[in-house]
Amino acid sequence: xxxxxxxxxxxxxxxxxxxxxxxxxxxxxxxxxxxxxxxxxxxxxxxxxxxxxxxxxxxxxxxxxxxxxxxxxxxxxxxxxxxxxxxxxxxxxxxxxxxxxxxxxxxxxxxxxxxxxxxxxxxxxxxxxxxxxxxxxxxxx
Numbered sequence: 001x002x003x004x005x006x007x008x009x010x011x012x013x014x015x016x017x018x019x020x021x022x023x024x025x026x027x028x029x030x031x032x033x034x035x036x037x038x039x040x041x042x043x044x045x046x047x048x049x050x051x052x053x054x055x056x057x058x059x060x061x062x063x064x065x066x067x068x069x070x071x072x073x074x075x076x077x078x079x080x081x082x083x084x085x086x087x088x089x090x091x092x093x094x095x096x097x098x099x100x101x102x103x104x105x106x107x108x109x110x111x112x113x114x115x116x117x118x119x120x121x122x123x124x125x126x127x128x129x130x131x132x133x134x135x136x137x138x139x140x141x
Contacts, residue, residue: 005029005032012134013124013135014124015136016136018139021137027096033133034092034094035133038066038098039098040063042099042101042102054107054108055103055105055107055108056112059102059108060076060080060116064080067083067084067097077119084119084120093133097136102116103140104140104141113140
């Protein structure tokens with residue numbers, strides 16, 4: 001029996017909404033290809049008001065912590081891009097990332113969310129040049 005791989009219609013370098021995939025589906029599909037799977041679950045609580053960290057900073061720090069970026073990771077979009085490309089270059093196979101429930105709210109509006117996803121797309125485009133698989137799935141809170 002011919003079994004179709006869950007990623008058969010998904011480009012090796014892509015950033016897209018999670019749609020019908022669950023974290024477990026993505027983990028299993030990544031594993032079957034020998035790809036690293038990273039699940040970045042964002043907190044469902046609202047950030048504390050009056051704190052120094054903005055929601056955008058919290059999102060970038062959560063990504064850095066979860067993906068185990070180097071200690072010098074600067075929690076900004078340029079640093080995120082550099083860290084993603086380094087991670088992809090260092091990967092023997094590919095990478096599948098789930099950005100689960102990206103926060104929606106003041107301090108992280110639609111433009112900020114689109115800038116975040118565009119940074120992941122830019123990293124995917126760069127990694128395509130070296131034929132590295134880099135698939136990112138996302139959902140919003």
